[in-house]
Amino acid sequence: MTKRRMFLRMVTASLLRRRSRMLIALLSIGIGATILAGLVTIYVDVPRQMGAQFRSYGANMLLLPQNGETLGSERLAEALRMIPEEALVGAAPYRYVRLDMTTRQQSFTAAGTDFSQITKTSPYFSVEGAYPSEPRQVLVGSGIADKIGVRVGSSMELTYQPTGSAGSQTSAESRAPGAVLSGKAEGFGGGLVYVTATLDGQSKIASVSVDASTQTPEYGGRVQEDEAFLNQLVGQSLPVALGDGVDALTGATVTSAAVVEALNQATAADAAARPRTLNFTVTGILTTGGEEEGYLFLSLQDMENLTGSDQLDVAELSVSANVDQLETYANAITESGGGVQARLVKRVAKSEASVLEKLTALVFLVTLVVLLLTMICVSTTMMAVVSERRREIGLRKALGASDGSIRAEFLGEGLFLGLLGGVMGAILGFVFAQVVSVNVFGSSITFQPLLLPATVIVSMIIAAASCLLPIKRAVAIDPAIVLKGE
């Protein structure tokens, strides 16, 4: 029999004999280490998680037109190219206008936007029903829905009232008979050609008169008197095109083209100034807890159809970057001369920091409490072990075991438990953190290689510290008293 074998037998035998107690001690260290490792993992990973999380709580950058500029889709695209593709989580463009719901005598703020981006920049939007996916569909804020009593599937007639228009109820398709259109266009040599047309009940040209006094009388100037040229315009519907029912006057091609252009321009200007009404189907009711509940949301295409313009008011961006990086991107965009101004949404970045701070305190506190509980549990268990082994310890002492060797034995047992519990805890803790992360943050975490040794060391320290009092008890056992008879 070798000494080593005997020692191993002694350790394993004493551990096995008290396996229920050791299991409790091991379990408490393991659970303590699990929570420790789990919390630390989450804590280390949280800034990353929180970053994504907070960005998902709304846009952290706004793109606005610079003073006196307009924001169109090309300019927006150009500005977005200055943010690394992988950092750009989403970019939702917005155009805000007032739309009237004439049937209810109400008017609402409506936002034209890109619904595929909204889910990225405003994931907290909660929609009952669905986001619009086809033209003529509208998402209604719950505030409006409650007020006017629309539901998913209801239809809404929305009218865009251009500023300065007379508020007439005519639709885009029909005009009152006798309506007058007048426009002008550049003719030969840069001289302006003025055209005035009256329309009939079917919005066709009823009569037309041209002022081409700036044109050469022998050539272009003839168009204002040429009956054949003017008569062919009568009965045409607008817009008109040369070569399609309308032929240019020979020898006055440029001026003829100017007449057609002036007519078309007048039509467009008239259309733009005319209220337009479209019929929408409600696909969803939006709840956000914010002012968005008082808005209507429609697609940018519908918005353009209503207003006749594709300009944007603002784009909300969700960018995955820290505050410094965000500032760099914003400055680059603002200073690029693209007419776009980038602004950070500071509120989000700030609350991110303060929540992290609170979280740190919380993690610290919970860890402390868990470690304390672990220590109490292990200490109690070891205490029971010492009293169970009183006689054995006394006998060992009587046979020459020193206090030091008793200490070493219990400490060794404690450290062994700490090691085992620590390894167990590091692994389970990672699993725990993973589960929490997936369920709470919706993303997985990476294993911190340092976590294993750190957890094991902390567990061993905790286990050793828990053994201090039991060891003191064990050392204090008086062999003379313990051994006396039985």
Add this chain to the structure above:
Amino acid sequence: MLMKAENISKRYLRKTGGANYFLAVKPLNLELSAGETVVLMGRSGSGKTTLLNMLCGLLSPTEGEVWFNDTSLYRLDDQALSCLRSERIAAVPQGRSAIDTLTVLENILLPAKLYGRSLPVSDARQWMERLDIAHLGDARPAELSGGELRRVAIVRALTQSPDFLFADEPTSDLDDENTRLVLSTLRDYAHERNRAVFIVTHESEAMAYADRSFRMDGGQLIPAADMKGAAPA
């Protein structure tokens, strides 16, 4: 090789009863030298175990000194005292004294193991042979009879090969034949190897194996020569 008890006494604190202190061993002097077997007898509760424990370094006396050669046992620090107890002094405690999780042989080798010394396996086997428990080496203490356990404890002490061997009731639980075997083995150990053996016993037969014998009476140590007058028949 000499062990000398100088004016040692032991006073126990009793938590119940009127008197707070109880003088279990009254001040006494005692010398043990190499090569002799000393037997101590006396009534139960007379203080025999208390005295033995003080002599073998397990219980510090209330007053007085125990000298091991030129060192005072109870002035040593724990490390030195336990080393001495392990290498020079062996005790057979009263009652059961085996660790149940170890086999008999492992129990016997435990003292050497505690100090990381090489295991005296052949010595152990020899002593087991001598006390007729050679066949029990791999058994567990729980499987043994009281008498067999007693002999395991004695073999454990002998295997330590101590200068001073203290045996508290080594022959309790033993039949006459084994009593004689144990007593003669202990005496021979003292004589043949020039070591000291101190035996506490109720067995009057033990007197026959003693070089010197004492009687304990109410904490007082009385040499056997004076015993006839002191002890009632």
